[in-house]
Amino acid sequence: MKFSVVLLGLFILGVMFGTAGFMPQFLLIDGVSMQLVRLLLLLVGLGMGLDLQFFTYLRHVNLRMLLVPAGVVLGSLVGAGLAALLLPGLSVRDGVVVGAGLGYYSLSSILIGQVRGAELGVVALLSNILREVSTLLLTPLLVRAGGKLAPVASAGATSSDTTLPVIQRYTDSATTLIAVINGLVLTLLVPFLVTFLLGG
Amino acid sequence: MLALILLFVLGVGLGLLLRKRKPLAPLVEKLTQVVVCALMVVLGISVGGNPQVMQNLGSLGLQALALTVGAVTGSILMVRGLFHITAGKPRQ
Numbered sequence: 001m002k003f004s005v006v007l008l009g010l011f012i013l014g015v016m017f018g019t020a021g022f023m024p025q026f027l028l029i030d031g032v033s034m035q036l037v038r039l040l041l042l043l044v045g046l047g048m049g050l051d052l053q054f055f056t057y058l059r060h061v062n063l064r065m066l067l068v069p070a071g072v073v074l075g076s077l078v079g080a081g082l083a084a085l086l087l088p089g090l091s092v093r094d095g096v097v098v099g100a101g102l103g104y105y106s107l108s109s110i111l112i113g114q115v116r117g118a119e120l121g122v123v124a125l126l127s128n129i130l131r132e133v134s135t136l137l138l139t140p141l142l143v144r145a146g147g148k149l150a151p152v153a154s155a156g157a158t159s160s161d162t163t164l165p166v167i168q169r170y171t172d173s174a175t176t177l178i179a180v181i182n183g184l185v186l187t188l189l190v191p192f193l194v195t196f197l198l199g200g
Numbered sequence: 201m202l203a204l205i206l207l208f209v210l211g212v213g214l215g216l217l218l219r220k221r222k223p224l225a226p227l228v229e230k231l232t233q234v235v236v237c238a239l240m241v242v243l244g245i246s247v248g249g250n251p252q253v254m255q256n257l258g259s260l261g262l263q264a265l266a267l268t269v270g271a272v273t274g275s276i277l278m279v280r281g282l283f284h285i286t287a288g289k290p291r292q
Binding site for chain 2 (some may be wrong): 003006007010011012013014015016017018019020021022023024033036037038039040041042043044045046047048049050051052064067068070071072074075076077078079080081082083084086087089090095098099102106107109110111113115117118119121122123124125126127128130131134135142146147149150152153154156191192195196198199
């Protein structure tokens with residue numbers, strides 16, 4: 001959560017730089033930020049490969065548990081696509097790409113902003129931050145209205161880190177294990193989903 | 201885009217190979233954070249430097265909200281639906 005605040009602060013700092021007309025020269029050189037995005041994907045993959053915990057948890061996975069991340073992916077893409085249908089100025093594909101962030105806002109907004117421009121990038125950032133924040137705030141309500149798996153579904157890729165404590169507090173240990181596995185699987189899927197949907 | 205996916209897969213593969221080297225993980229995490237931080241500033245600059253985006257921040261925020269409501273509602277319903285289909289009854 002602390003890191004989320006730092007990232008948001010840096011984004012706002014960037015916005016202030018941008019509005020003041022301050023554009024560091026090295027960023028304007030074509031492709032420098034794209035090289036950084038490439039490096040980021042390599043590093044994110046490296047981090048996941050190095051994470052011993054990830055594979056320890058994957059041993060606990062059974063097929064039924066995988067219904068949760070499967071449902072989150074399908075539901076997010078369809079739900080965001082349908083929402084985009086109702087919105088002026090947003091194509092269904094735009095909506096689906098933003099939905100594919102699954103709450104992993106740093107990576108998804110960076111990728112989407114890089115490929116599709118600042119406008120959709122900022123929508124992706126806000127939408128996916130909102131997914132994390134609303135899960136943090138609404139989990140007790142979600143559990144009462146939609147059952148124990150509702151906050152796990154709502155959390156998306158964040159259910160194994162930032163939203164895990166609140167899920168653990170308002171559900172049970174079985175759901176907490178599902179939340180960890182759901183978050184790990186979805187975090188692994190986001191880079192594939194977003195880049196694939198942005199155009200192969 | 202394919203290059204990005206390949207880089208990610210390459211990273212996972214390299215990570216798996218180097219898993220036994222303990223000190224590498226915190227270093228990679230730190231480096232990742234630094235790159236994410238730099239790119240968040242870049243995203244901010246591209247937003248702030250684009251007057252059209254800045255003027256529409258309000259409506260972009262509403263779009264974001266609508267997409268979140270769609271994605272979250274869709275996820276909750278789809279997870280329930282899948283459990284319902286496979287078990288014959290919704291899970292608590």
